[in-house]
Amino acid sequence: MTTHDSLEAGAAVQSKAHGGAGMRYGALVVGSLGVVFGDIGTSPLYAFRSALNTMQGETLRRADILGVVSLALWALIMVVTVKYVLFLMRADNRGEGGVLSLTALAQRALGQRTTFVFILGLIGAALFYGDAMITPAISVLSAIEGLRTIPAIRHDVTTDVVMLISIVILFALFFVQSRGTARVGAFFGPVMLVWFAVILIMGAFHLLDDPGVLFGFNPIFGLEFLGRHGFVGFLVLGSVFLTVTGAEALYADMGHFGRWPIQSAWLFFALPCLAANYLGQGAEALHALARAHGRPLPDIDWFFTMAPDTFRAPLVVLATIATIIASQAVITGAYSLSQQAMQLGFLPRMDVRRTSETQTGQIFLPQINNMLLVGVLMLVVVFKTSDSLSHAYGLAVTGTMLVTTCLAYIVVRHMWKWGPFRTAILIGPLVVMDLTFLSANALKILSGGWAPVLIGLALMTVMLTWTRGTRLLYDKTRRESVALKDMAEILRSRARYRVPGTAVFLTSDPDIAPVALMHNLKHNKVLHEKNVILTIATAETPRVRDEDRIGIEQISPDFTKVILTYGFMESPDLPRALMLCRKQGLKFDIMSTSFFLGRRSVVPAVRSGMPLWQDKLFIFLMKNATNPTDFFKIPPGRVVEMGAQVTV
DSSP states (O other): OOHHHHHHHHHHHHHHHHHHHHHHHHHHHHHHHHHTSHHHHTGGGTHHHHHHHTTTTSOOOHHHHHHHHHHHHHHIIIIIIIIIIIIGGGSOBTTBOSHHHHHHHHHHHHTSOOHHHHHHHHHHHHHHHHHHHHHHHHHHHHHHGGGGGSGGGGGGOOHHHHHHHHHHHHHHHHHGGGGOSHHHHHHHHHHHHHHHHHHHHHHHHHGGGOGGGGGGGSHHHHHHHHHHHHHHHHHHHHHHGGGGTTHHHHHHTHHHHOHHHHHHHIIIIIHHHHHHHHHHHHHHHHHHHHHHTTSOOOOOOHHHHTSOHHHHHHHHHHHHHHHHHHHHHHHHHHHHHHHHHHHTTSSOOOOOEEOOSSOTTOEEOHHHHHHHHHHHHHHHHHHOSHHHHHHHHHHHHHHHHHHHHHHHHHIIIIISOOOHHHHHHHHHHHHHHHHHHHHHHHTTIIIIIHHHHHHHHHHHHHHHHHHHHHHHHHHHHHHTSOBHHHHHHHHHHSOOEEEEEEEEEEOSOTTBOOHHHHHIIIIIOEEEEEEEEEEEEEOSSSOOOHHHHEEEEEOSSSEEEEEEEEOTTOOOOHHHHHHHHHHTTOOOOGGGEEEEEEEEEEEOOSSOSSOHHHHHHHHHHHHHSOOHHHHTTOOGGGEEEEEEEEEO
16 A cells, blocks of 8 residues: 555545544534423423513503513523523533532532532522423423414314313323333434424514514613513513523533533524524514504414414424423433432432433433422413413522522632632622522512422422431431441450351441441341441542442451442442442452341431421331332342331
């Protein structure tokens, strides 16, 4: 082969490598459209309509419509683009985002666990569950309401019909969750690609109705609108915020697709498509206002009326599929958040089922699925229409966004080591923006905002009860237990009947003798030849490398202390971890190994650190927590449970 041929061959290989990398990057960009942008991508179905409906009873003028369009465009620019895409996506926890991931990062930045950061994390997580319930309800309702714009069936589509169809779709959506989304997930990206292309074309076409709508890019129109309308303008601002619902997904799903594909998909595709559609709806409204000749505008579904009559039925079908995808994304996010919350100790253990052998993020939690299903169906029945439900939507999202900004301040100040002035220049405007939107949405507390507050308070109560109860139980157990090193010395000096094999004792505190060990000595009066005191620890990072997972310490010839560390996005797998232990010199035969678990029966104490109602709630959570055997994937045939009754 000549030198020229070698160079050509090398260039061909390099070109193929670059082509393969480009294809993978393109696939990530398209995939992010389906998972990350489903929620915010379906906001045009209800956001602009809700904002104009808020002004019912007021004389609508041309400047008012331009003001609403301006507020919508600048919400997309300031909240999504500046805050999330350009800033927050840099504050990642080793590639992972989301409120609990940021909570762990903030704790690490401070070097200790603080109550303030802990409470912020709880608030953010609780409000996210409210978002996870409202998103499927409002998205599917708004899509099905599009049936009213089809002339042939307009009069037959009542509110009850819309509710019934929506309930059937939502019930089917949650019913199929246990089968996983690995197969249909491959279609999410291409479908949303079509969706964004359609809303772009619709919006661009209607720009011809009134090209003057492009003045909406001037923020002066939005500011003048707020100044002119006062209280009503503030209410409209709360509805305009619906244009950015789903922005948290940009940050939360960063670990699935990476920072650059998400940023590229937003800046070069999703943002232009959304902006064009809102401009198109605004132009359509301006055109309708000109034709009204001073008469009030009726309640019009601006999104669907942009399409010709013959295309509305296919558009309703496409919108329904898009809202199902948006709902699927937030449901999957709730599963991931719950897994993180369990690992970080915010929630009791729950059944986590893998629905894909190749994708680690594909999980299903039956308890969370049932909770979301009940909550979503109740919201549909109570609010009935997407316009009514829009009053509840913004409060959950704005609360989560404010929590995220506060946590980001801690990271910028203490981890990035920015000075006070520089930090204030960056975080100050974001806090003001979040507080403004939060205040605007708080005005709707009586007309629907109570729903996410009620959901958030209920879930915060559960998480606070669980964390407080487990802390009290931990402290009580520690006070009444014997130090492991002392127990090892006592057993070394006293002869005990030894049985062959290895005993593995699971405990939350590696420094004290496990309750199961004490009961085994007390009742069975035996000690195994080898005894492993095993503790599962959770790191403040998403994942832990295998080489950093295991810590082994020899306490005595009889006892070995093993600490297995997992990231908050990992599920413990003890058999696999013990195989790694064998590679590090911990010799044992799995067939002659018994796993001892302490089964605690908790009863209320006369004098407890919690009120009686909280005691009973904690006991209920303890009883319904998933069995450690299943959660840690321990072979059931090798488990011995030792029961004990404790008070808390």
